Amino acid sequence: MRDGLSLGWRTVATGFSFASFGIGGVLLRVLVFPLLHLLVWRREMRTSCARAIIRWSFRFYIGLMRALGVLRYDLRGIDKLKRGGLLILANHPTLIDTIFLMAYVKRADCIVKSGLWNNVFTGGPVRAAGYINNTGGAELVDACLASLARGNNLIIFPEGTRTPYSGEIVLKRGAANIAVRGRRDVTPVLIRCRPSTLGKGEKWWRVPARRAHFEITVQDDLAIDQFTGNGASDVMAARTLTNHLQHYFSGIQEQHA
Secondary structure, three states: OOOHHHHHHHHHHHHHHHHHHHHHHHHHHHHHHHHHHHHHHOOOHHHHHHHHHHHHHHHHHHHHHHHOOOOEEEOOHHHHHOOOEEEEOOOOOOOOOHHHHHHHOOOOEEEEEEHHHHOOOHHHHHHHHHHHHOOOHHHHHHHHHHHHHOOOOEEEEEOOOOOEEEEEEEEOOHHHHHHHHHHOOOEEEEEEEEOOOOOOOOOOOOOOOOOOEEEEEEEEEEEOHHOOOOOOOHHHHHHHHHHHHHHHHHHHHOOOO
């Protein structure tokens, strides 16, 4: 009986959380960001303010889900993200991984799918914050490198989508290309969620039997020199780094299983 009531409450609370996210996105688009556009004329300052508003909105949103009993979380090594110009690469087990990282990383930038730019709930915040549009190709890599050069912290999920239900991590090479071309060290972040929820293909109303527990651990930097040295071409260096990261994330996952 008690377990059933808990599950029922968390299902309702999860639905409320999703609705709140959508309503919040609309309010930011209709009320907050137009006002910001009027008050702050300098584009760089306006973008910075928009990102700060999004960061604190996401922080509030996570706190709301925690207060409602939807989830609980532990953050480890988060102080490592207080630096600037970081290339942050993370695994992607759930739908809200981006929200967690964007909530706790100052001057965060990220690559956003093109569809989100015209979405009624996300289009306003995405455009106001000036995030990078995932157009693909060399232009995307150049935009990422330019963002890092400005001192932003670039968050990328090298899988390109959420980890499948099997748990097998398969990385794309785009993130490694950015690291190699920009000669940027990598700051890995391991995200774990138990029990699994909001994974690839999972519906929001399929709430797990117990409250989801997120563990977000910022690992030590991986020096790019170990992959670009000894005369290795950028193509080979990116391939080697991708393979290393794939084994790295998979290995850490297994250690914490």
